[in-house]
Amino acid sequence: MRIFKFGGASVKDAEGVRNVVNVLETVGYEGTLLVVSAMGKTTNALEVVVKNYFTDKDALPESIAQLKAYHNSIMVDLFGKEEHPVFYKIDGVFAELVSFLDRNKSPNNSFVYDQVVSFGELLSTTILSFYLQDKGIRNTWLDVRTLIKTDTRYRDAKVDWAVTEEQIVAGVNKEVLNITQGFLGSDPNNFTTTLGREGSDYTAAIFAYCLGAESVTIWKDVPGVLNADPRYFENTQLLHQISYQEAIELAFYGASVIHPKTLQPLQRKEIPLHVKSFLNPTAAGTSVSKGQDLEPMVPCFIVKKGQVLLSLSTLDFSFFVEDNISEIFKLLHEAKMKVDVIQNSAISFSVCVENKYDTLDSLLNKLKGRFKIDCYQDVSLYTVRHVNSEALQQIEEGKEVLLKQLLQDTVQIVSK
Ligand code: ADP
Numbered sequence: 001m002r003i004f005k006f007g008g009a010s011v012k013d014a015e016g017v018r019n020v021v022n023v024l025e026t027v028g029y030e031g032t033l034l035v036v037s038a039m040g041k042t043t044n045a046l047e048v049v050v051k052n053y054f055t056d057k058d059a060l061p062e063s064i065a066q067l068k069a070y071h072n073s074i075m076v077d078l079f080g081k082e083e084h085p086v087f088y089k090i091d092g093v094f095a096e097l098v099s100f101l102d103r104n105k106s107p108n109n110s111f112v113y114d115q116v117v118s119f120g121e122l123l124s125t126t127i128l129s130f131y132l133q134d135k136g137i138r139n140t141w142l143d144v145r146t147l148i149k150t151d152t153r154y155r156d157a158k159v160d161w162a163v164t165e166e167q168i169v170a171g172v173n174k175e176v177l178n179i180t181q182g183f184l185g186s187d188p189n190n191f192t193t194t195l196g197r198e199g200s201d202y203t204a205a206i207f208a209y210c211l212g213a214e215s216v217t218i219w220k221d222v223p224g225v226l227n228a229d230p231r232y233f234e235n236t237q238l239l240h241q242i243s244y245q246e247a248i249e250l251a252f253y254g255a256s257v258i259h260p261k262t263l264q265p266l267q268r269k270e271i272p273l274h275v276k277s278f279l280n281p282t283a284a285g286t287s288v289s290k291g292q293d294l295e296p297m298v299p300c301f302i303v304k305k306g307q308v309l310l311s312l313s314t315l316d317f318s319f320f321v322e323d324n325i326s327e328i329f330k331l332l333h334e335a336k337m338k339v340d341v342i343q344n345s346a347i348s349f350s351v352c353v354e355n356k357y358d359t360l361d362s363l364l365n366k367l368k369g370r371f372k373i374d375c376y377q378d379v380s381l382y383t384v385r386h387v388n389s390e391a392l393q394q395i396e397e398g399k400e401v402l403l404k405q406l407l408q409d410t411v412q413i414v415s416k
């Protein structure tokens, strides 16, 4: 069995949906499971719906109407007249969203977030499933929430692997073409959960692991994994082969082309991951598999924008030792902040973190009084793996460097 993941960019408009058919017809689709993300920027738009629900009720209907118009225009393009049953079905999905918001009593932002944001994937997979059917590609639509079971950590749910494996093995027919949602799961009470932004890659890996799939293919708007993000760097090079270890490192440092959690389940069963262009489905792309570390062996550049650099020093010139360092880490953990770089000296301690859940202010309040704090917001973190002198020069050029760290052949720079 093969797992294909189609991300938001691949189904952002009617042309994208048509192209999915083209990809499937080109590479075959028997015994395949499609994991599909929300269309285009739908997840961001649903985040606005959640925000409006809590803070600006007047703007709520319009934010939902816009999403409906967006999906509607794609459907009109794909199915023509509004008599097609897909319109009725999608109306029902939107009615469910509105009904949830009407009925909900929970003040828990993360809980509501998951119940609402999950509609993106329910919409996209419904539309794609109908379209494939119309094109003569029979498929089975699966509700991933009956298959992937998680805890109740909404917005960042942890998979219950034992139950999930049981459900997937019992619930997926390996002989047919299956289509399901990325990014979603459900908790023990069957409330919807999400696996973290960009989590659809991870969903593909979960299915691959549980089904012992022969491979996972992630279809992208780029030729494969490049040695740098083409949005920020010129003259990028395609990486043909990457070992699991190397890919885990790249994803960990923030190479956003693969979600970091995706690789561990695949590595455990040595299932190869292919990253390929949906515009050129027969091209080889990138393989992540057992074997050579990196082919070609070139410096890899990763940039993470919008980070926060916190530099702490003790008020009384006492040393940074285990007890205050562990206290800081405890607070960072409570603030759900991912730490990207750490640097410490005797009396100072710097961390570069991501303020993903808007918890910076409350963290600063807790640190205030205990430490002298310098906080730099909206800084960029650059990481270069397999750095050489030329690459180092390139990355430092014209930047105000706030922190620099060299570890074996990886350099990290935080700059304004
Ligand atoms: P998806 O539709 O699957 O969610 P994304 O937009 O998340 O796709 O990822 C594809 C984008 O990732 C590319 O368009 C590219 O701009 C960006 N990207 C970042 N780093 C890399 C890299 N190292 N190689 C290729 N693409 C990268």
Ligand code: ASP
Residues within 6 Å of the ligand: 007, 008, 037, 038, 043, 044, 120, 182, 183, 196, 197, 198, 199, 200, 201
């Ligand atoms: N739709 C979700 C997101 O945009 C999940 C994904 O695309 O992987 O974060």
Ligand code: MG
Residues within 6 Å of the ligand: 007, 008, 198
């Ligand atoms: Mg994505």
